[in-house]
Amino acid sequence: MTVILRRLARPMLAGIFIYGGINAFKQAEGHAEAARPVLDKVGERSDKLPDAVPTDPVTLVKIDAGVKIAAGTLLALNKFPRLSSLALIGSLVPTTLAGHPFWEAKDPQEKQQQLIHLLKNAGLVGGLLIAAADTEGRPSVGWRTRHAAEKASKQAHKATGKAGKRAHKASKQIQSTAASARGALPV
Structure with missing residues (x-):
């Protein structure tokens, strides 16, 4: 029974990341513009980063999109599900903070929408944590x-x-x- 649940649940969980990654990759400029306020704050400290680390918002959005597509696909195919779940968590947390800052919204309706999206993403993190901890009945490492x-x-x-x-x-x-x-x- 649990094998069937894993085979159904993982692709269902992964679908939103694959779709979101493809969308972000196609519309990288728009996503970079939405993330710019957070990236500008991080960019103030970018002089401490090695030169090989990209700081261009469009490049960062494309990298994030690639992580979502690759890790989401691996999770959907049940390949490296624990590792791919952790990669998706690592991608989702900064994306959520950059994309849904409900605390900054002035309009009550916008604040409500941003809070709903933030809570939805928190639920996705919860599902990914369960997937990351699932040893499929085998003892843990x-x-x-x-x-x-x-x-x-x-x-x-x-x-x-x-x-x-x-x-x-x-x-x-x-x-x-x-x-x-x-x-x-x-x-």
């Missing part, structure tokens, strides 16, 4: 790591225990042989 470490520790202890017993036995034999040899020597 943390559990598998701890389990492997415990198993290795037990094997190492067992191996050193056997080696220690052999060394102790060999030591006893050497002592016994040495004592016999001492007793056989003329005084």
